[in-house]
Amino acid sequence: MSGNFEVLVTGGGGFVGRKIVGLLLERGYTVRSLGRSPQPELDAMGVEVNCGDMADASVVSKACAGVDAVFHVAARAGVWGNYEAFYRPNVLGSRAVVDACREHGVRYMVYTSTPSVVFNGQPISGGDESMPYGCNWLCHYAKTKAQAEAEVLAAHSDALKVVALRPHLIFGPGDPHLLPRVVESAVSGRLKIVGDGCNRVDVSYVDDVAAAHLNAFDALIAGRTGGKPYFISQGESVELWTWLNEVLVALGHAPLKKKIPLRLAYAVGGICELLWKIMKRKDDPPMTRFVAVELAKDHYFKIEAAKRDLGYEPSVSRDEAIARTVADLKARGFGA
Numbered sequence: 001m002s003g004n005f006e007v008l009v010t011g012g013g014g015f016v017g018r019k020i021v022g023l024l025l026e027r028g029y030t031v032r033s034l035g036r037s038p039q040p041e042l043d044a045m046g047v048e049v050n051c052g053d054m055a056d057a058s059v060v061s062k063a064c065a066g067v068d069a070v071f072h073v074a075a076r077a078g079v080w081g082n083y084e085a086f087y088r089p090n091v092l093g094s095r096a097v098v099d100a101c102r103e104h105g106v107r108y109m110v111y112t113s114t115p116s117v118v119f120n121g122q123p124i125s126g127g128d129e130s131m132p133y134g135c136n137w138l139c140h141y142a143k144t145k146a147q148a149e150a151e152v153l154a155a156h157s158d159a160l161k162v163v164a165l166r167p168h169l170i171f172g173p174g175d176p177h178l179l180p181r182v183v184e185s186a187v188s189g190r191l192k193i194v195g196d197g198c199n200r201v202d203v204s205y206v207d208d209v210a211a212a213h214l215n216a217f218d219a220l221i222a223g224r225t226g227g228k229p230y231f232i233s234q235g236e237s238v239e240l241w242t243w244l245n246e247v248l249v250a251l252g253h254a255p256l257k258k259k260i261p262l263r264l265a266y267a268v269g270g271i272c273e274l275l276w277k278i279m280k281r282k283d284d285p286p287m288t289r290f291v292a293v294e295l296a297k298d299h300y301f302k303i304e305a306a307k308r309d310l311g312y313e314p315s316v317s318r319d320e321a322i323a324r325t326v327a328d329l330k331a332r333g334f335g336a
Contacts, residue, residue: 006030008067010054010097011074012047013039015176016112016167019210020071021047027214034063035074054093057100064100069108071213072097072152075145077177079291080276080284083140090144091151098155108220110213111164113149113229115202115301116142119290123298125200129229129305139290149229156227161220163310165212167232168301172206172321173328179247183334186248186256190286193259195296197241202233202300205321208314215310230306234314234321237300250326252336265292 007024011017012033018041024031025045032048033039039049052059054074064070076089094111101109118127119134119142133150137143149164156162171178185191212232219225245255269292272285306312316324329335 004028004030005069006032006067007069007071008032008034008063009071009073010034010063010093011072011112012049013037013042014073015174016170016206016209016213017071017073018042018174019206020073020213021045023210023214024071032063032067034060055088055096057096060093060096061100061103064097064104064106066104067106069110069217070097070101070106071110071112071217073112073213075112075148077141078284079139079141079288080273081140081282083144086140086144090141091148094148094152098152098160101160102155106160108217109152109155109160109162110216110220111149111152111162112213113164113166114142114145115166115168115231115299117146117149117166117229119299121293123199125298125300126302127231127300128302129231137290138288138293142290153227153229161226163216163220163225163227164229165209165216165232165306166229166301167204167209167212168202168299170204170206170209172325175206175325175328179325179329180332180334182244183248183251183253183329186244187253191256193241193256194265194292195259195262197239197259199240199296199298200237200300201240201298202231202237203243204233205314205316207316208232208234211315212306212310212312215306215312219310225309228305228309230310230312231301231303232306232312233301233303234316234318235303236318237298238318240295246322247326247329250322251329251334262292262296265296268292 012021013035034050050063118131121136133146269287269289276285
């Protein structure tokens with residue numbers, strides 16, 4: 001949707017945020033970003049870059065002043081760390097964004113959430129947006145994102161229209177986390193198939209995730225949605241370990257074959273968490289209980305609501321998405 005919009009993207013220098021920034025600029029919008037550190041690449045694109053703590057109300061207020069819409073993408077992700085390290089950016093940061101939007105009369109807010117908000121330790125096969133928020137979190141990221149999403153959606157009103165997106169396992173060129181970590185763990189021999197290796201999950205190509213955010217923005221403007229969350233993915237689940245092995249083989253690495261039972265991986269995760277707490281280590285343990293469950297059980301969701309309300313439709317085929325991603329990983333030195 002064209003128009004003379006001024007838009008703020010929190011986390012605009014991140015993996016998804018940068019893609020969103022690019023799409024907004026293509027529309028001719030004026031874009032600014034808010035993040036923790038300078039982003040010279042965004043400066044070169046003509047983006048006004050603001051730096052500061054997402055939980056600092058004055059920093060967020062300054063960044064929101066004068067904008068029409070906010071894409072709140074920034075968050076602390078990960079599976080390890082103390083609760084405050086996640087609560088401050090994820091909950092207090094989101095609260096600061098909502099307060100700043102109200103203060104400055106911002107009309108639209110698109111919030112980047114995660115399917116982890118419905119994590120309950122059980123397999124999820126074809127879940128939809130009617131699922132309640134999770135329990136037995138095992139992970140501060142999931143818990144704080146659920147709290148933040150609930151608060152953000154509760155802020156929806158005629159004055160500030162809000163929508164939340166839940167993209168799952170985002171990958172693609174430039175991926176700083178998911179597949180690079182998988183490749184490094186596999187090559188070093190640390191990664192093993194957890195469970196029977198047949199669990200299915202959703203994956204989301206980064207270009208489609210970014211496009212979904214603009215779909216959501218357009219839907220807010222058109223009044224087709226508001227105050228709701230939506231699952232986002234490629235629309236067809238994959239067998240996790242088969243999919244990862246496809247990437248590894250395409251990169252010239254050996255496929256994963258060794259397996260470890262979920263019960264054992266879960267126990268190892270619990271021991272690792274205890275040791276990391278005792279030693280006060282800040283790096284990620286080799287296994288956690290949350291990761292063990294996520295690697296062994298189904299977690300895929302329906303995207304019919306996003307198709308219906310947002311007009312979302314994945315545009316990049318599975319094969320093309322893998323081909324682009326593998327080419328990028330090879331260029332970055334992850335090939336054999």
